[in-house]
Amino acid sequence: MKYRSAFDIIGPVMIGPSSSHTAGAARIGRVARTLFEKQPSRAVISLYGSFAKTYQGHGTDLALVAGLLDFDTFDERIPHSLEIAEMVGMEVIIRAEQAVTDHPNTVKINLFSDDTELEVIGISIGGGTIEIIEINSFKLKLSGDPAILVIHQDRFGIISSVTTVLSNYEINIGHMEVARKDKGEMAIMVIEVDQKIDDDVICELKQLPNVTKVIRMVE
Template sequence: MKYRSVFDIIGPVMIGPSSSHTAGAARIGLVARQLFQKAPTWVSFHLYGSFAKTYRGHGTDVALVGGILGFDTFDNRITESIEIAKNSGLTVSFHEEEAHMDHPNTVKIHLGDDSHEMELVGISIGGGKVEIKELNGFELRLSGNHPAILVVHDDRFGAIASVSTILAKNEINIGHMEVSRKEVGKEALMVIEIDQNIGGNIMKQVEALDHVTKVTKIHE
């Protein structure tokens, strides 16, 4: 296995006892917050495997809530995140699930407000690294460790090429890309991990494409 830096070996700068159960959980929560694009008013965490068995003792609960509040893995406020959430009006619930999942450190996050909801499934794979496996029913593989854009679009000829062309014209290099769809010819989701964060101008160019319905970005 190749590592990009020493931090891939020793783990991230973090608050808490475990890179998998604390830092990874915080990062999953933070990706969920970035994808939701604003502060939710309620969130429910459905915990599977070892997450369900040890989430209180390993700080997974405060880490997940901290991520939803927008706190990074090293933010000292994570330890008080549940109290901060309560004071801010965010309703939080935890659910220990018995279903068997492919990975032991799995969480399903369901969050929302009065206008819309979002559901995300993430796993913590060790060393603070995570993968987002599902978003609103779309299967995907998103690391959360690199800048990325998620494009909801019509499943039709030329959709992928048009987005790729905009990124190429703006000298944005694609590190990983995949497309998921629920049904042929209906709604699809394009997930593109890139080498650097992109500005609002490029986002607007992608949003202006007639087959695109929504563009969201996440960043390291």
């Protein structure tokens, strides 16, 4: 695992007793909210392993919901996130699952609104560091930010077109991978970069042929 700064080792500024179970959980929730691109009306949170066994004592449920409300790890509203979710009309269902997963701190988040659904699976790997390992059944690895997700049709030349835009803006790619369900179908490009991604870059990427959506991850 790669550490980008001392804060990846000592942990983030946060509300809560555990960097893995609280800060990491809040970050997973916030990434899911970013990917959903709006406040969900319903959230089903399935906890596995250590998350399932200790979530109430460590406030994992509160942190995940706080992230879904777009609260950062140090937001003082985290202890009241369930009440706030009810106030803003977001139904929350918490499930402690018995299935054994590869990582002990695993959560699956299903988000719903009138016309949109999203499933995100994430793990908290320590010190507040997280990985998103699955989005709507696409297997991938999203571990840091700044980052963008490019949702596109699997067509010849699309990867080159995206990387050319980033190169034109002198944006260095730290990690990149592409996941697809089948040849020629929908695919997701995950790109982690070394600097902030400006609006101009996002707009240009959205205009590329066969690109259906570009999502900039929270920083």
